[in-house]
Amino acid sequence: MAEKRYSKPFGNLNSMKTSFFENNDGMLAMADGMADILLAQPERTTCKICGSKLEAPFLRSHRIGYKKCDVCGHLNSECEDNDEFASKVYVEDDYSKNYSASDKEAYEKRLTSIYIPKAQYLKDCLDKEGVKEVNILDIGAGCGYFALAARRLYMNATGIEVSPSEVEYGNKMAGEDILTQIGLTDSIDYIKNTDCNVVSAIGVLEHLTHLKENIEALRENKNIQYIYASVPMFSFSCAFETANQECYNRHMGGTHTHLFTNESIEYMAKEMGFEVAYEWRFGTDINDLYRFLRVSMEKNGNKEFADFFADKFVPLMDKLQNVLDESDFSSELHFILKRV
Numbered sequence: 001m002a003e004k005r006y007s008k009p010f011g012n013l014n015s016m017k018t019s020f021f022e023n024n025d026g027m028l029a030m031a032d033g034m035a036d037i038l039l040a041q042p043e044r045t046t047c048k049i050c051g052s053k054l055e056a057p058f059l060r061s062h063r064i065g066y067k068k069c070d071v072c073g074h075l076n077s078e079c080e081d082n083d084e085f086a087s088k089v090y091v092e093d094d095y096s097k098n099y100s101a102s103d104k105e106a107y108e109k110r111l112t113s114i115y116i117p118k119a120q121y122l123k124d125c126l127d128k129e130g131v132k133e134v135n136i137l138d139i140g141a142g143c144g145y146f147a148l149a150a151r152r153l154y155m156n157a158t159g160i161e162v163s164p165s166e167v168e169y170g171n172k173m174a175g176e177d178i179l180t181q182i183g184l185t186d187s188i189d190y191i192k193n194t195d196c197n198v199v200s201a202i203g204v205l206e207h208l209t210h211l212k213e214n215i216e217a218l219r220e221n222k223n224i225q226y227i228y229a230s231v232p233m234f235s236f237s238c239a240f241e242t243a244n245q246e247c248y249n250r251h252m253g254g255t256h257t258h259l260f261t262n263e264s265i266e267y268m269a270k271e272m273g274f275e276v277a278y279e280w281r282f283g284t285d286i287n288d289l290y291r292f293l294r295v296s297m298e299k300n301g302n303k304e305f306a307d308f309f310a311d312k313f314v315p316l317m318d319k320l321q322n323v324l325d326e327s328d329f330s331s332e333l334h335f336i337l338k339r340v
Contacts, residue, residue, distance in 0.1 A: 002335070005121075005280040007322040010287060011113060020248060024295045027248035034254050035063055037088050041079045048211055049074040049264045061242040062249045066259075068234075074264035075234040081257040086184055086209045089255055090162055107143070107173045115149035118202060118334065122228050123153050125278045125336050126198070131226075137196040139187050139214075140204030144170030144179045150200075151178070157200075160190050185210055191217035194224070201229040206256055219272040227274060227337040234259040236285040236324055237331040244292040246299070251288065251331055262328060265335065274337035283330025286321040290314070 020027060045054055047069040057065030057078055065078040126134055134155040138147045141159025143166045150157035159179045161167050167181040182190065191199060191214060199218060208214050218224060237251040238259070252259065269276050290313060297306040324330045 002276040002279045003125075005278075006282070006325045007318070008117065008282045009318050010284075010321070020250065020291055021295060024248050027250075028246070031062065031249050031253045034089055037085055038064065038077065038079050038081065038257060041082055041085050044076055044078060044080045047072060047074050048076050048258045049260075049268055051212070059238070059242060061238070062245060062253050064253065066252070069264070072264040072267040073234075073261040074267075075238075075259040075261065077257040079257075081207075081209055081255075083184060083209055085257075086162075086207075090184075090207070091164075104173060107145075111145050111149055111152075115145040115202075116152065118146060118230070119149035119153050119155070121280055121334065122150070122198075122200070122336065123155060126226065129226075129277075129338070131197070134198055135196040136198045136200050136228075137190065137194045138200045138202070139191070140201060140207060141179050142166050142170065142203075144174050146200060146202045147178050148174050160187060162186075185213075188213050188217050191224070192221055194221065197223060198226045198228060199224050201227070203230055203232075205229055205231050206258060206260070215268060215272055218274075222339075225339045226277075227272075228334075229337075230332060230334040231260045231265070232256050233283070233329075233331055233333050234261050235283060235329050235331040237283065237288045240285065240289050240292055244296065247292045247295050260333070265333070269337050272337070273340055275340050276335055277338040278336040280334040281325045281328065281330055281332070282334075283321060283325055283332045285324050285331045286317045288331070290317065 044067070046052060047054055050069060050072040052069055052071040054067040054069060054076055056067070058068035058075070059066050067076045067078060068074075069076065123134070136147070136150050136155055136157035138150070138157055138159035141147050141161045144159055147157040147159040157178070159170070160182045161170070161179055162182055162184055164181050167179045170179045171177050187208070188210065205211065218227060232251055241249045241252050266276060294306050294310065297303070297309065321330070
C-alpha cells in the first residue's frame with residue numbers, strides 16, 4: 001500500500017501564471033496550433049500504456065477526441081503523438097520558450113518555490129527507504145530545474161533533454177553543465193546504460209513518443225531501484241475544460257496527448273517490475289476552475305465583479321483543492337515507484 005500525501009498551498013501560483021489569465025487568447029491559439037499538428041497524425045487505435053484496442057472517443061474537448069481504455073483506464077487522444085508530432089512541437093516550434101524563466105532571478109524563484117519542494121519530497125522518501133547515496137538521471141530535464149534542485153539538496157543529479165535551447169539556458173542558469181542535449185529517442189539508450197539508482201521524470205512521461213520502449217528500458221536496467229515521476233491525470237480539470245471551450249486548455253491539450261489514471265499507473269508499474277511506494281497528490285483543478293470563471297467574466301465585461309469574486313474565492317482555493325485531491329481524482333500526481 002502506497003504512503004499517501006495530499007495537497008500543498010497554491011502560494012503565488014497565480015502570479016507565476018499571469019499569462020494564462022492575461023493572454024488567454026494567445027495561449028489558446030498556441031494550443032490550437034498544436035491541436036492542428038496532432039489532428040494531422042494517424043488515428044490512435046491502441047492504448048499508450050497497455051496496448052489494448054481502443055474504441056470510440058469517451059469525450060471531446062477543443063476539437064480533440066479522447067478514448068478511455070477499457071483495460072487500464074488510460075485516457076488516450078484519438079491521434080498518435082508520433083515522432084513527427086514531437087519534432088514539430090518540441091524542437092521546431094521550441095515549445096520550451098513558454099516555460100523558460102526570463103532571467104536568473106525568475107529562474108531562482110521558480111526553482112525555490114516549485115522544484116525544491118519536489119526534490120525534498122524525493123529525498124524524504126528515500127531517507128525512509130534507508131537509501132544513503134542518491135544518483136539521479138533526470139529525463140526530459142527541461143531547463144534543469146529539478147536536477148539543480150536535487151543538487152541543492154546534496155543529491156547527485158544530471159539531466160538529458162531534447163531541446164537545445166533549454167539545455168543551453170539551463171546550463172547557463174546552473175553555472176555548470178548539468179544537462180546534455182539528446183535526440184528524440186536517445187533517452188532509451190541513456191536509461192539502458194545508466195548506473196544511477198534513481199530515474200526522475202517530472203512532467204515527462206506524457207511527452208514520450210516511445211513510452212513503451214522507455215518502460216522496457218526501465219524494467220531491464222536493474223541499477224534503477226526507484227522512479228520518481230509526476231504526470232497529468234484524468235481529473236476534474238478535464239470536466240472544467242470541456243465546459244469552457246473558449247479558454248486555454250492547459251491540462252487536456254497542447255502536448256498532453258494522453259492522461260494517466262490510478263489504474264494505468266498501477267498497470268505501468270507492474271509492467272516494469274515496480275510498485276507504487278509513495279504518492280503526493282496536489283492538483284490545480286480549482287485554479288483551473290477559477291481561471292475559467294475569471295476569464296469568462298472579464299470577456300463578458302464583468303471585470304469589476306471578477307475582482308469582487310476573486311476576493312471571496314481565492315482564500316478558499318487551498319481548502320477546496322484539498323477536497324478534490326483527497327478524492328484521488330485531481331489533476332496532478334507525484335509518485336515514487338520502488339523495484340519489487
